[in-house]
Amino acid sequence: MDAGEIVGVYGAIGAGHFDLARAIFGMYRVDSGQITVDGEPFPLNHTASHAIARGVAYATESRRKSLLMDEPIYRNVTLPHLARMGLIPRASRELEMARPAVASVNVQPPDPRSPVGRLSGGNQQKVAIARWITVPPKVLIVSEPTRGMDVGAKSEVLSILLNLRNQDYAVLVVSSEPETVLAVADRVVVMSRGRIVAHLQNDATLDKDVLMRLL
Numbered sequence: 001m002d003a004g005e006i007v008g009v010y011g012a013i014g015a016g017h018f019d020l021a022r023a024i025f026g027m028y029r030v031d032s033g034q035i036t037v038d039g040e041p042f043p044l045n046h047t048a049s050h051a052i053a054r055g056v057a058y059a060t061e062s063r064r065k066s067l068l069m070d071e072p073i074y075r076n077v078t079l080p081h082l083a084r085m086g087l088i089p090r091a092s093r094e095l096e097m098a099r100p101a102v103a104s105v106n107v108q109p110p111d112p113r114s115p116v117g118r119l120s121g122g123n124q125q126k127v128a129i130a131r132w133i134t135v136p137p138k139v140l141i142v143s144e145p146t147r148g149m150d151v152g153a154k155s156e157v158l159s160i161l162l163n164l165r166n167q168d169y170a171v172l173v174v175s176s177e178p179e180t181v182l183a184v185a186d187r188v189v190v191m192s193r194g195r196i197v198a199h200l201q202n203d204a205t206l207d208k209d210v211l212m213r214l215l
Contacts, residue, residue: 001139004169004170005186006162007170007172008174009174011192015215017175017191021141021143024141025048030045038055052080054138069116070127072112073116076130078097080134085097095112095113098130107127107130110211121148122154141174142172145157146162146175155213157161158184161184192214
């Protein structure tokens with residue numbers, strides 16, 4: 001995939017698309033394959049720390065497990081980047097780092113001191129994305145970005161992903177919701193039973209029924 005492109009990975013639950021995302025990020029060990037970023041291959045069984053250092057970010061499918069619900073927004077946003085601010089960073093420095101990313105995804109309420117647990121699901125997802133654009137990655141992986149949201153929240157999150165593409169981010173959207181993939185992806189990879197079964201351009205001929213028949 002290229003900068004300024006969204007690639008969707010679609011499959012039913014259990015298709016292996018979430019495992020693929022975790023493997024790319026270094027959370028799962030793999031037996032074969034290759035991951036290359038900017039022409040440089042990753043070690044076969046790299047770590048998440050290695051992935052982050054090389055510019056790969058991963059917003060997981062479980063917002064509640066990945067975010068610290070009792071902590072403020074800014075602390076959740078800066079968590080993967082604390083090493084950049086010294087051993088014990090001051091809250092003022094964390095706030096300074098977090099504010100631009102929180103504003104760019106329009107978290108509501110916008111106060112970065114608000115506890116994440118008090119936010120709606122859609123705004124929690126915005127925080128999960130803001131976490132990874134605080135230091136802009138080369139590749140942003142987002143799993144199930146609209147799961148469990150109402151129509152308005154889904155629209156906001158999808159707009160954020162499209163804006164990131166327009167800012168030349170490379171975005172990999174992994175989802176079991178065909179509508180989500182079709183709404184944002186330039187290309188769609190379909191997975192079934194751990195294998196890629198189709199690689200399609202998202203054009204006027206591609207719709208939910210076509211995707212679901214491929215599973």
